[in-house]
Amino acid sequence: MFPVLLAAAEAPDAWQTFLQYTLIGLSNGALFALVALGYTMVYGIIELINFAHGEVFMLGSFLALALIGVMGLEEAALWQRWLGIGLLFVVVPIFCGALNVGIDLAVYKPLRDAPKLAPLVSAIGVSFVLMNVGLLWGGAADRHFPDLVSRENLLGSEAALSFTYKDLMIVAVTVPIMIALSVFVKGTRLGKAMRATAQDPLAAKLMGINADRVISVTFAIGGALAGAAAVIYGLYINTVSYQMGFTNGLYAFTAAVLGGIGNIPGAVLGGLVIGLARAFGSGYVGERWTSALVFVILIAILVFRPAGLLGTHAREKV
Amino acid sequence: MPPLLEVDDVYAGYGPIEVLKGISLTVDTGEIVALIGANGAGKTSTLLSISGCLPARRGSMRLAGQEIHALPAHEIVHRGICHSPEGRKIFPRLTVLENLQMGAFSRRDKPGIERDLAHAFELFPILAERKHQAGGTLSGGEQQMLAVARAMMGRPKLLLLDEPSLGLAPMIVLKIFEVVRKLNDEGISILLVEQAARMALKLAHRGYVMEMGQITIAGTAAELLTDKRVQDAYLGE
Ligand SMILES: Nc1ncnc2c1ncn2[C@@H]1O[C@H](COP(=O)(O)OP(=O)(O)O)[C@@H](O)[C@H]1O
Ligand SMILES: [Mg+2]
DSSP states (O other): OHHHHHHHHHOHHHHHHHHHHHHHHHHHHHHHHHHHHHHHHHHHHHOOOOTTHHHHHHHHHHHHHHHHHHHTTTTSOHHHHHHHHHHHHHHHHHHHHHHHHHHIIIIIGGGTTSOTHHHHHHHHHHHHHHHHHHHHHHOSSOEEOOOOSOOOBTTOTTOSSOOBHHHHHHHHHHHHHHHHHHHHHHHSHHHHHHHHHHHOHHHHHHTTOOHHHHHHHHHHHHHHHHHHHHHHHHHHHOEEOTTHHHHHHHHHHHHHHHHOTTOHHHHHHHHHHHHHHHHHIIIIIOGGGHHHHHHHHHHHHHHHOTTOSSOOHHHHOO | OOOSEEEEEEEEEETTEEEEEEEEEEEOTTOEEEEEEOTTSSHHHHHHHHTTSSOOSEEEEEETTEEOTTSOHHHHHHHTEEEEOTTOOOOTTSBHHHHHHHHTTTOOOHHHHHHHHHHHHHHOHHHHHTTTSBGGGSOHHHHHHHHHHHHHTTOOSEEEEEOTTTTOOHHHHHHHHHHHHHHHHTTOEEEEEESOHHHHHHHOSEEEEEETTEEEEEEEHHHHHHOHHHIIIIIOO
């Protein structure tokens, strides 16, 4: 980033470019953060990397696409469109939350006391099964996702910087969700029970906390966040495919590891860092290097700071 | 009237290893009962089994005459058994206050919880001072006090205490034992697992000695304190 700053200092334009990439990075990062939260919360509770999480996200976007068709939103009046989009943000998270809970009850729960590798391998299996469900549902080709949210620049069409309605949508959905999640986890009885279970499952049981219920709620919330992310993704990127769960899941997983897997604020921070890395990478280095860049970050973290940026795992085992 | 807790010929273990081989013991209402024995005898496993965290493979357990051995752990807490586990198991990144709130998780009576919280702070004033500090930052003695207070917050009929003196300075052990006596005076029955056999038997009404997964000696605390076998093996002058 150092040469970037030098370049920026030389030309005033360069500052604008830099700011533009930052904006893109942050909005994309918020999206990764939503998906990363699902990985990190589930890991925090049962120490399972839920590889099927990305596919739940993918199926959510397919459901959103189908619902847009059913509701005829592309031809609808503006107010109906907004209403329909609002409905997507309710129905798709519910679907993804329920799907995630269902996967846990059917596949992971019977393996709860088995060695860690058993549920992990099963998660990879579920991921493949769901990817094939996506393939059957949506076909092998990329699908166009209707461009329902305007690309009009909120800063005016002449402005050098661009912040569109689409960008606003990301902020308007992710920020309240993250605040609500934080209030839930910090302040409510169930949220505290969730943290307690993550920190010491046996002690949590001895407090009278029903671990099965806490685990189900965790999968429900993680799935719902992936559902919200799926709707945003479709409306923002406008292309969905059965493989999107794999690639974006990997980015989000990297974000979770980067922040310290199991750590909720860490997942948000990790998501933003990955978003920025991708934006600067494609802006200054080249689009085709972005994936490589993200995985270099992943490897660097695993080598130099395995507990992640905000990781507490080393500290908590006192 | 049936005893408060009745453990009847319980077998339990981890995988293929059987560590409880036909345990029978009782705790009557109002009693402190000490369970002593060497490291690895199965004392912790006995408490975990009562709490529903280590399923009994055979035998039965009853609380005030009602069967509890097939209930899930959280349901057993609802029925009135709270457990301060070996190693304290404080939630390291919850505050002291949140740890205590978790102790009251099975309860819904807000005013009662507030009263018990005030009582816990009265019994252990240091916890009030550390109220907003993360549990993991407390000293060993403070964590043990928190573990006892947290179990007390469930308003138990029966309190299970697993080695509350382990690794603590004598002054702190005295303080904790004093609170255990107070809780008993307030009507809580207690099953106390201890390596510090002499102190435990001085506090308790009755006691059991456990060896290799079985109860080998039972009697009143006074009987055990003067029993030659107990003296030789556990009270060592
Ligand atoms: N999680 C476990 N897995 C396998 N064996 C265990 C486990 N916990 C305890 N044991 C074994 O069970 C026996 C009884 O242990 P424990 O109940 O902890 O005894 P105590 O509390 O009297 O020291 C010991 O031999 C111990 O090694
Ligand atoms: Mg023990």
